[in-house]
Amino acid sequence: MAAAQEPQRVSAADFIRGFANWRLQAARKPVVVTHHGKDAHVLISLDDYRRLDGDPARDIASTADMLQESRASLVDSFRDPVILIDRQRRIIAVNPAASDILETPAARLLGENLVAAVPSLADSLVFQYIIRLIDHRERFSGDIPGMLRPRQWLHIDLVPLPIGGAIVLRDVSEAMEGFAAGDMRQAMLDAVEIDGGIGHARISVRETVEAANAMLTGLLGVEAAAIRRVRFSALLAVGQRGAFVEALESVFRSGQPVRIASQMVTRDGAVIDVNLSIVEVRGAYASDGAVILVTPRAAR
DSSP states (O other): TGGGOOOOEEEEHHHHTHHHHHHHHHHOEEEEEEEETTTEEEEOOHHHHHHOOOOOHHHHHHHHHHHHHHHHHHHHOOSSOOEEETTTTTTTEEEEEHHHHHTTOEEEETTTTHHSSSGGGGSHHHHHHHHHHHHHHHEEEEESSSSTTTTTEEEEEEETTEEEEEEEEOOOOHHHHHHHHHHHHHHHHHHHHHHHHHHHEEETOOEEEEEHHHHHHHTTTTTHHHHSSSSSGGBBOOOGHHHHHHHHHHHHOOOEEEEEEEEEETTSOOOOEEEEEEEEEESSSOOOOOOOOEEEEEOO
């Protein structure tokens, strides 16, 4: 490998006769021209010569070009929308994701004032943070509603840069809706507890009881620890267990809630007529089990 890096050598006479060939050879590696067997001249490409010449202005321009290309490649590599602005709050770079979320071609965004490109920013609290980003190099991270579209939540990171700053966006509307739904579910459970007439249990996909409220355990006359990890069907009258298992399998198969009439057996052996409402608890990738509401039926 070391020999392959050695320059080619050619006599002056041969060089003159085959100049065209040796010029092409010099584009790949230096060609040493000898005179009376001694090295006299070296033929190299123009690019190699310029690198040897070391013109500071040219080197700075070349470095600036490489930095520009690197910055563009880095911004484009982000999956989240990224907008770079200068100290005059003009857009100097956007990635495809930012172009998509703003619904504007990148060519129309470049060079535009940020507020002109995104008019809704003018009345947004985020704009004050952007001013502080540019003037005081302050970072910011937060979730902002309705900045681009109604009912849309964006997580926004503002990062100071020597050129100005970076605005990184992420649509978190789905996550915020999930939080709201979770809050609503908790509120409904709190309402069930205050009502006091509805029992509920959380069961696993294997049908074992993971949790039960006080109304249900009081109805059965047992402590919560006594039925934890017990199959829910074991709490039912023998003749009702098959119907419950079929209903539970239907819920897991279709994802649709089911309500059935059944009977539960207390610790003392008494049979209580109940209605069971079964709803699947769905995780991100698979079923996490089910919630069962238990409401006693009035005696006829």
